[in-house]
Amino acid sequence: MQPNPNHSEKKPADRLLKMPGKLNRGPVDFKTRIAGYEGEIMAIATRNVITAQQTTTIIQAVEIMTREGFRRLPVVDAGTHRLRGIVTVSDIINFMGGGDKFNLVQVKHKGNFLAAINEGLREIMTPQPVTMPVTGSIDDAVNVIINRNIGGIPIIDAEENLRGIVTERDVMKVLTTENSSRRVEDIMKSSVRVTSPDTPIGKVCEEMVKCRFRRLPVVVDDVLCGIVTATDIMNYLGKGKVFEQLTTGDSAEVMGAPVRSLLSGELHTTTPDRNIHDIAIEMIQRRIGAFPVIEDSHLVGLVTEYDLVKAFAEE
Template sequence: MHKNNQTMKQGDRLLKMPGKLDRGPIEFKSRIAGSEGEVMGIATRGVISVPQTMTIIGAVETMTAYGFRRLPITDAGTHRLRGIMTARDIIDFLGGGDRFNLVRVKHGGNLLSAINESVREVMTQRVTTMPHTATIAGAAEIIVTKKIGGLPIVDEEEALAGIVTERDVMKALATEDTDVTVEEVMSTGLRVTGPDTPIGSVTREMITHGFRRLPLVSDDVLFGIISASDIMKYLGSGEIFTRLSTGDVAEVMGLPVRTLTGAELYTTTPNTNINDAALKMLQKGVGALPVIEEGKLIGLITEFDLVKAFYEE
């Protein structure tokens, strides 16, 4: 109990941490016009998608195998987009939000039974899309204003033609030199949790506050960072089943979140140029970098923060 209270105090303190610089409101500049259809030049084509009838576990295994954060759901015949399943939808299903009712209510808490429901039960049905004629600037504007990590691209028949993500847009916009530093655009006032926090509590925290990742802090020391994708992989890799003996979801979601951390932790510093931060994210294949100053966590810079920063420039 004492440890949980200590973790909460750490979170409260970091939540109140003010940002050092304020870049003001977003103003999208008309000078970044772009050319029609250029978004297809940075998008992924030949996108893997699955039908609405696929099981939840089948879709999660597909996402895990290919390293996807999102998976389009389409009609098998027409390839028309019907929805999308994201890592966020999965942590919602595992205990974070309303989708958990499928496990808790319909299947009495039995995860092994619930994961064989069709993906239509948990997918996001109202999907923001882009036409294949769109510009990169148009993609950046939607990502920043609607805070969407990936946009399916559709053709004239509403069939899936590709997908463009924050990472794609960041890579395209980061080609221009800038003197902006990480400190100017990083997210501050962070909510954190402790490495011994139950996985189920972390999923609820993420869904409640709209986070994709949470830094793990113990005694003012950064232990790691947990993302929605990490929790999704817990299910998709099959690891969750090695820890499941009764089938009850509480059995595996009550484990400490440090159980899911193990990959090398990459960080940055406040005075790092955002071009260098973007390059590091691309090279390491990560979506965020904790910002460390004098051994302490002072912020977090994400792909979203960088897309916003480069677009504003």
């Protein structure tokens, strides 16, 4: 069947941009859906998803995610494209020293980082990730993002084959078509966990995994000097900078470097009085997931994509 040319330009479709105000925040029961026509979620999802297999090595996956600027990579069967799991930047941080997946390095490979990164993804991926059906709505995606705190949702058909992926950023693009009267200070997290420039990368990984954060502002005497993200730490591995540091291949050498070595010169911040609509647009344009909030040159909060999706969904 040929696609209707009249509909080719409607992505996202006009009706998606006129969403009702209050959205239902109850649990989503996808099993009651009849697998059939595509839902509105597919109008904003990425359809041609780059994937990996369970045998893809950890370092190969990290290199793909670094090159493409991804925070997650679905893992599928090579033949059927059936979804088997997902590897996220949080899984990589966990493996690099943050949590129980570090046992692959410490126990199985006795601290040999170079050996561990050549293991297959099945060793560290998250099996049975939270998914959505192709018949799903944008409201369903908002529910999953807010209630499960998941930044990217694979979309599957009735046979569990991967058909697309939708992210916080995709949803935020739709929700920000409406203006808002709220300010950054209304929605930001004001009790922000921070780190110092001399903290070892391994310690930052531990903190991120333990607290389920994807980023930590780096401060000296309450003055912000940068922000380190889980993606920065992954890129340290993916761009090969880790290997420049190595002489023995031991994990302690990799994770002992100070976090200051990951900070880039570019730092985007915002202030408490800015409108959240403007901030959302800037976040989308700059392709970043959070802004530190600064007042009188001091860090007073953090506003993230998640905070914005939640705020716009409540409007």
